[in-house]
Amino acid sequence: xxxxxxxxxxxxxxxxxxxxxxxxxxxxxxxxxxxxxxxxxxxxxxxxxxxxxxxxxxxxxxxxxxxxxxxxxxxxxxxxxxxxxxxxxxxxxxxxxxxxxxxxxxxxxxxxxxxxxxxxxxxxxxxxxxxxxxxxxxxxxxxxxxxxxxxxxxxxxxxxxxxxxxxxxxxxxxxxxxxxxxxxxxxxxxxxxxxxxxxxxxxxxxxxxxxxxxxxxxxxxxxxxxxxxxxxxxxxxxxxxxxxxxxxxxxxxxxxxxxxxxxxxxxxxxxxxxxxxxxxxxxxx
Numbered sequence: 001x002x003x004x005x006x007x008x009x010x011x012x013x014x015x016x017x018x019x020x021x022x023x024x025x026x027x028x029x030x031x032x033x034x035x036x037x038x039x040x041x042x043x044x045x046x047x048x049x050x051x052x053x054x055x056x057x058x059x060x061x062x063x064x065x066x067x068x069x070x071x072x073x074x075x076x077x078x079x080x081x082x083x084x085x086x087x088x089x090x091x092x093x094x095x096x097x098x099x100x101x102x103x104x105x106x107x108x109x110x111x112x113x114x115x116x117x118x119x120x121x122x123x124x125x126x127x128x129x130x131x132x133x134x135x136x137x138x139x140x141x142x143x144x145x146x147x148x149x150x151x152x153x154x155x156x157x158x159x160x161x162x163x164x165x166x167x168x169x170x171x172x173x174x175x176x177x178x179x180x181x182x183x184x185x186x187x188x189x190x191x192x193x194x195x196x197x198x199x200x201x202x203x204x205x206x207x208x209x210x211x212x213x214x215x216x217x218x219x220x221x222x223x224x225x226x227x228x229x230x231x232x233x234x235x236x237x238x239x240x241x242x243x244x245x246x247x248x249x250x251x252x253x254x255x256x257x258x259x260x261x262x263x264x265x266x267x268x269x270x271x272x273x274x275x276x277x278x279x280x281x282x283x284x285x
Contacts (some may be wrong), residue, residue: 025263031256038250049257059258061233062241063265065148069237070216070269073155074209080156081163081208082201086193088164089171099168106161114225117154144234147227151235154222159215163208170204171197206277210270217266238262 032049034042053059088098105113120127121140131138140146174197182192198205220239223229229236229244236244238258246255 028256028259031253032260034253036253049254053254053257058233058241062236062238065235066217066238069152069155070213072152073159074212076156077159077163077212078205078208080160081167084164085167085171088168102164103161105158110221111225113158114222118226121150141227142231144231147231147235151222166204166208167201170201174200203280206273210273213269214266217262
């Protein structure tokens with residue numbers, strides 16, 4: 001299809017999506033330079049909201065845990081998703097049943113999933129009981145490190161199915177000729193995976209990493225349901241901290257400054273991935 005024939009079909013959607021994304025972002029930037037509370041007119045304060053946010057230890061604590069969550073969850077998501085997708089690609093029987101089982105965490109509503117996990121890890125929960133039989137007693141919701149580990153483990157459990165289904169779809173679209181040539185050359189299964197499959201999946205892996213990074217910075221539901229940011233502020237994420245500032249303290253101007261800073265941090269993190277993706281696209285032409 002020629003570009004002249006292509007744009008009339010996509011232009012309305014592009015305009016609507018741009019309006020839905022660009023206007024809220026610009027309004028957020030506008031609010032970040034104002035002192036604004038509900039029921040009052042915005043009052044321009046310049047960079048004061050940013051200065052107060054950057055001077056707040058809670059912001060740095062929330063950012064630190066968000067980055068820790070990102071560093072732990074995304075590699076585990078990609079690794080486990082890749083292994084499961086490769087194994088699923090080799091299975092000949094019961095494939096539909098296995099796919100249904102793997103996708104269960106992806107289907108469950110996040111709030112329901114976090115409620116169930118929270119109950120299981122309470123002091124008298126099922127998982128805590130099993131660990132106590134082994135002589136292991138962990139205070140999941142009063143020990144900061146244990147609470148962080150629980151949020152991270154739930155994040156891995158809930159995000160692996162997304163990586164699995166995307167990677168499995170990519171494997172189904174992979175041409176068989178390179179693998180057949182590698183088999184003829186005597187390559188082992190691990191060599192075929194590392195030298196043939198992984199290079200083919202690299203754009204997909206970068207895509208999963210980018211989506212995972214953005215999801216990590218909007219992590220809210222599991223924290224709100226399981227730990228409420230506690231103990232103390234140990235498990236506060238950037239999004240949960242933003243919620244507290246904006247809708248508990250009703251400081252919408254400061255909350256907007258946190259959102260703008262979060263977007264800038266995400267762009268800094270994603271810049272190398274976007275550049276690598278751009279190079280792959282240009283190199284494939």
